Amino acid sequence: MILLAPMDGLTHVAFRRVVARYGPPDLFYTEMVSVRAVVFQPPERDPYLWHTDLDRPLVVQLAGREPDLFEEALRRLEERFNFYGYDLNLGCTRGRARRQGWGAALLLEPDLVRAIARAARRATAKPLSAKLRSPPGHDRRKLFRLAEILLEEGVDTLILHPRAPEEGFRRPPRWEEVRELKEKTGARVIGNGDIFSPEEARRRLEETGCDGIMLGRVALLRPFIFRDLRAFLEGRGIPEPPPPLEPPRLFAEELKLLPEGLQEKRLELWLFWYLQNFPYGLYYFGKVKKISGLSAKLKTLSALLSSEAFPPYPAHPRLHR
Numbered sequence: 132m133i134l135l136a137p138m139d140g141l142t143h144v145a146f147r148r149v150v151a152r153y154g155p156p157d158l159f160y161t162e163m164v165s166v167r168a169v170v171f172q173p174p175e176r177d178p179y180l181w182h183t184d185l186d187r188p189l190v191v192q193l194a195g196r197e198p199d200l201f202e203e204a205l206r207r208l209e210e211r212f213n214f215y216g217y218d219l220n221l222g223c224t225r226g227r228a229r230r231q232g233w234g235a236a237l238l239l240e241p242d243l244v245r246a247i248a249r250a251a252r253r254a255t256a257k258p259l260s261a262k263l264r265s266p267p268g269h270d271r272r273k274l275f276r277l278a279e280i281l282l283e284e285g286v287d288t289l290i291l292h293p294r295a296p297e298e299g300f301r302r303p304p305r306w307e308e309v310r311e312l313k314e315k316t317g318a319r320v321i322g323n324g325d326i327f328s329p330e331e332a333r334r335r336l337e338e339t340g341c342d343g344i345m346l347g348r349v350a351l352l353r354p355f356i357f358r359d360l361r362a363f364l365e366g367r368g369i370p371e372p373p374p375p376l377e378p379p380r381l382f383a384e385e386l387k388l389l390p391e392g393l394q395e396k397r398l399e400l401w402l403f404w405y406l407q408n409f410p411y412g413l414y415y416f417g418k419v420k421k422i423s424g425l426s427a428k429l430k431t432l433s434a435l436l437s438s439e440a441f442p443p444y445p446a447h448p449r450l451h452r
């Protein structure tokens with residue numbers, strides 16, 4: 132199983148459709164959606180939940196800390212849409228999540244995790260995953276205990292990004308924890324973290340015996356990675372990359388699905404990552420950011436990228452945000 136990771140501000144419907152047009156993963160994930168927003172606003176009008184037939188099967192990732200809000204949010208989503216499944220965010224380390232005590236903050240609250248998983252399971256019979264970071268200090272005992280709790284409460288897939296919250300993206304992920312989690316639980320385990328090429332993807336699958344991998348930033352740099360990875364795993368070799376201007380053109384077309392007020396910001400957020408494919412990418416990004424308007428931005432990009440080509444894999448982002 133190859134999954135597209137949830138990424139805040141980035142894995143919206145427009146981006147997912149670009150990915151789908153090149154070659155889809157087995158499962159798409161939305162960016163995280165707050166349970167509070169789902170409960171207190173009309174979900175149909177929430178662009179973070181918009182989706183189409185192309186970006187399917189789609190899992191909605193939910194973030195929050197109140198079990199009753201998880202339950203109510205899931206009921207509302209179940210009544211209105213036909214998502215493939217849901218995911219509980221137990222890994223986000225961003226400021227908002229830290230301040231409000233959700234995401235990775237929940238790794239230290241096993242009783243609350245149990246209550247959330249139980250409430251979620253009451254509200255849906257669909258596939259339910261939980262995406263975790265390793266607990267602080269890479270405490271294995273805590274990791275296995277959390278896994279046990281989640282599985283007891285009916286979560287069917289564990290997705291592990293084996294970095295502790297305090298590490299941000301600084302230290303390499305400890306993939307041996309993915310293998311141990313699989314061995315220890317026998318559950319469906321998906322590994323995530325620092326896969327930047329088809330070769331690395333295959334190595335992680337082979338080394339850990341996990342059931343699948345989830346790709347995040349490499350998909351921002353190469354939205355066609357799922358096509359490449361599938362071809363590579365099937366022994367067909369990696370196809371030629373598209374011209375560098377093609378993904379931004381497709382992206383700008385698909386952005387029309389989002390509210391107008393969001394389109395330019397979303398293009399910028401993505402270009403910050405995408406342009407890191409190229410040695411002077413951050414300089415290009417600075418130039419494009421200064422120009423206002425979608426079509427003016429594209430025109431500038433077209434000049435900047437006209438003599439660029441994708442370097443071979445691995446596609447490493449040089450900077451984080």
Ligand SMILES: Cc1cc2nc3c(=O)[nH]c(=O)nc-3n(C[C@H](O)[C@H](O)[C@H](O)COP(=O)(O)O)c2cc1C
Pocket residue numbers: 136137138139140141162163192220221222223262292323324325326345346347348349452
């Ligand atoms: C910009 C950005 C936004 C992210 N937003 C989310 C999110 O909404 N929910 C989540 O569970 N993880 C989020 N993550 C973490 C990714 O899903 C993933 O676990 C992490 O990037 C490691 O995978 P990678 O090395 O393949 O990028 C985010 C990561 C990045 C870089």
